[in-house]
Amino acid sequence: MARYTGPDCRLCRREGQKLYLKGDKCFTDKCPVSKRNYAPGQHGQSRKKLTEYGLQLREKQKVRRYYGIQESQMLKYFNMADKMKGITGENLLKILESRLDNVVYRMGFAASRDEARQLVTHGHFIVNGKKVDIPSMLIKVGDEIEVKAKSKNSPRFKELVENHRGTTVKWVDVNPEDLKGKVVAEPSREDIDLPIEEHLIVELYSK
Template structure:
């Protein structure tokens, strides 16, 4: 299935909460979720009885949209998580957090995951000194992510240094002045800032 290219604010309204897909706009009064906190479409305001399957499906869709991944990728990550030691749901979130586009966003070098995905695709970042232009690339402990040499002189990245908000997660150590960061530990479940009930996703895929 092709990637969704419509208004992303509709996705937030469909899930009934902010997924922070539009960057700074999500933190203002202009956010459509704050104005119209109901699903989009003709029947968006009608009350519907949601089934157990519906709850599981909505949770899975919410996570997919939050990280900007397709169904085939989501299923691939679930199968990976299921084979790992530990709790499958938490393993799944750790994998999603380890995606390069998410790491760039967490480092504060993009206003949204969509922007981070675009920056990675355009080849602005290196991992351990080698250019990586695959947003789904999974980083691991010890990896060093850095803005590529030429890109550091661009006005876009100079603005990042001035406006850098800093990472909100402890598993990434960031050096804003050098436009680089290092993965110092595995992602922590507690640091996933979106309310996610991952056990519902596990139940859905386990059927």
């Protein structure tokens, strides 16, 4: 399945809530979800009640769009989570939180996960001293992430230092002035700020 290239805000409206795909815009009055809190399209305002399958599908799609991953990746992560000890749904969310692009975003080195994915792909980050350009790389406890020396002087990263919004999770330790950070613990379910009913996703994939 090809990656979605349309307006990000349309995805938020489809799910009926903010997925914070546009960075700072999501926290302003310009956010389309605040203005038009109904699904896009001709029949967006006359949405019918969802079936059980529909609820499960929407929850899966919401998480996919939140983390910016494709269906094949989602299924791979679910299979990984299902083989791990513990609750499958929580394991799935922990895996998604451990993606490099998400960790970069959580550290405040990008305004959105989409920007974080782009910056990683363009080779602006170093993990444990080695250049990495794979956004889906899974980060472990103890891994250190740093902006490449040549990139630190770019206008974008200078702006990030000046306007660093701080980290929203406790499992990363960040030095915004040096544009480096370290994963100090495993992601916690409580740190995921989007209302997600992960059990619906488990039910969907378990059929």
